Amino acid sequence: MDSNQLYALIRQGGSARERAIRLIHQKFFYLVRQVGVLRLHLSYEEAAMVYADAVTELDWLIQSGEEVEDLGKMLYALTHRRGVDALRKRTTKTKVEPLSRPQQIVELPQWLSEALQQVDDNKEDEESEAISRQERTLLCIKMLLEAMPPKRRALLVDKLDGYDYEEIVQLHGFKNTRVAHEMVSRALESLRTAVREACQKGSHAHCRALCAQLRRLHLS
Amino acid sequence: MDITRTLRILHYIEGRLSAEERAAFEEAQRTAPALFAEVQLYRTARVAVRAQRAIERNAQLRQRSMHLLRYRLWWWKLRDKAEDLISHRKAAPVRPLWIRLALPVAAALLLLIGAWWLMRSGGEAAAPIVAKDPESLYQTYFRRVPLSSTLGSPTANTDYARARQFYSEGRCDEAMALLEKAVADPGFEERPMALLLQGTCLLEVGNTAESLRLLKAIPPSARIPYQHAQWYTALAYLRAGQRALAEAQLRDIAERPHLHQAAARALLGRE
Numbered sequence: 001m002d003s004n005q006l007y008a009l010i011r012q013g014g015s016a017r018e019r020a021i022r023l024i025h026q027k028f029f030y031l032v033r034q035v036g037v038l039r040l041h042l043s044y045e046e047a048a049m050v051y052a053d054a055v056t057e058l059d060w061l062i063q064s065g066e067e068v069e070d071l072g073k074m075l076y077a078l079t080h081r082r083g084v085d086a087l088r089k090r091t092t093k094t095k096v097e098p099l100s101r102p103q104q105i106v107e108l109p110q111w112l113s114e115a116l117q118q119v120d121d122n123k124e125d126e127e128s129e130a131i132s133r134q135e136r137t138l139l140c141i142k143m144l145l146e147a148m149p150p151k152r153r154a155l156l157v158d159k160l161d162g163y164d165y166e167e168i169v170q171l172h173g174f175k176n177t178r179v180a181h182e183m184v185s186r187a188l189e190s191l192r193t194a195v196r197e198a199c200q201k202g203s204h205a206h207c208r209a210l211c212a213q214l215r216r217l218h219l220s
Numbered sequence: 221m222d223i224t225r226t227l228r229i230l231h232y233i234e235g236r237l238s239a240e241e242r243a244a245f246e247e248a249q250r251t252a253p254a255l256f257a258e259v260q261l262y263r264t265a266r267v268a269v270r271a272q273r274a275i276e277r278n279a280q281l282r283q284r285s286m287h288l289l290r291y292r293l294w295w296w297k298l299r300d301k302a303e304d305l306i307s308h309r310k311a312a313p314v315r316p317l318w319i320r321l322a323l324p325v326a327a328a329l330l331l332l333i334g335a336w337w338l339m340r341s342g343g344e345a346a347a348p349i350v351a352k353d354p355e356s357l358y359q360t361y362f363r364r365v366p367l368s369s370t371l372g373s374p375t376a377n378t379d380y381a382r383a384r385q386f387y388s389e390g391r392c393d394e395a396m397a398l399l400e401k402a403v404a405d406p407g408f409e410e411r412p413m414a415l416l417l418q419g420t421c422l423l424e425v426g427n428t429a430e431s432l433r434l435l436k437a438i439p440p441s442a443r444i445p446y447q448h449a450q451w452y453t454a455l456a457y458l459r460a461g462q463r464a465l466a467e468a469q470l471r472d473i474a475e476r477p478h479l480h481q482a483a484a485r486a487l488l489g490r491e
Binding site for chain 2: 021022025026029032033037044045048049051052053055056059060063065137138141142145149151154156157158159160161162170171172173174175179181182184185188189191192195210213214
């Protein structure tokens with residue numbers, strides 16, 4: 001399967017995308033040695049981790065609409081970039097202050113924080129403040145999703161992750177796409193209600209930023 | 221609940237609207253702040269879900285990387301050694317290429333012979349799946365789904381609850397009638413488990429073809445019923461005398477963390 005086909009499969013989303021990621025991961029695995037070990041002198045284990053990060057990042061970029069002409073070249077560049085990050089991390093001790101980053105906060109990989117920066121509309125914040133707010137907002141949504149009934153949550157997560165209705169029907173055993181549409185709509189409604197309730201109760205500290213934003217927009 | 225409105229928002233944030241529809245929808249958002257806020261909420265939820273999935277996918281890829289590395293490491297290290305040898309001796313008197321490569325080639329040959337020997341001696345000649353009668357294997361391994369230990373929330377569907385009760389008591393006929401009723405309801409949320417119970421009942425009475433059809437309809441997202449279904453599919457193949465298909469299914473189960481991994485490995489003689 002060539003670069004264009006793999007790219008198209010990732011853009012398609014759903015199970016096609018999962019298959020493409022597996023294929024890409026296997027096809028370019030030689031970059032672990034070529035870039036990570038021979039070029040950057042990482043250990044094989046470190047290089048394998050760096051390579052996994054690069055594949056995840058590539059998937060994220062393509063899903064976000066980035067045009068990629070040659071997957072191999074792109075993956076080479078990403079592996080190199082993340083390898084350099086790993087080398088830097090090795091030499092400079094981490095600057096995370098434990099008190100400002102409670103343990104429950106999701107630890108976002110660096111590339112993901114960078115990617116989220118681009119979708120954050122609150123540009124005037126300090127960078128660290130923005131990252132912390134993003135992490136809290138993601139954690140809030142995650143908590144609310146986890147509080148939903150498991151089947152409804154699984155359905156909503158699959159839909160928001162890019163599965164189309166035909167696949168949703170297969171995956172969740174619905175009779176037809178009409179039922180799938182209705183179930184997805186109900187699940188979204190549940191999420192909206194959960195956010196409203198969380199904002200009214202004010203019990204979840206992680207939801208404050210999201211609630212404030214939605215209050216400004218008259219939703220909660 | 222306005223399904224059309226909710227789905228329209230979803231299509232908008234997924235970029236599935238045409239240019240005109242998109243423009244109209246953006247205009248509607250400008251005039252209705254509540255709609256705009258709802259779009260923002262779903263957009264945030266989508267980013268959160270995608271970020272969470274990316275983190276999970278990254279963990280899986282890291283695991284897969286370590287797995288692949290385990291198989292390639294010896295070869296890569298061998299190449300490292302060979303390349304070291306070649307590059308370090310450039311300054312020394314030139315030796316014939318066959319001498320420089322003799323050690324890595326000999327090591328590779330030894331490894332290949334060792335692997336071949338291991339594959340031969342560790343084969344599955346005495347595996348029950350090959351040595352024993354499929355029907356007797358089915359009789360030995362078939363047990364109804366243990367409902368007491370099955371995950372699943374209590375359900376308000378009383379027919380389904382009664383069907384589970386009948387199933388546990390071995391009253392498959394009565395269970396089947398109630399399960400068919402429950403599955404016919406489009407809003408029924410325990411469909412995968414119900415299909416599993418139907419499939420195993422049919423398997424028990426010997427209707428393997430119909431049993432296989434139902435078991436294969438269980439989606440992978442329903443993790444526990446799906447793993448049970450994989451196991452009962454293997455048993456259905458055994459009962460139908462299709463040893464090769466059963467073996468392929470069991471290999472699939474035995475190679476990953478699975479509810480029935482131990483039993484599958486036992487059948488394949490890998491204990």
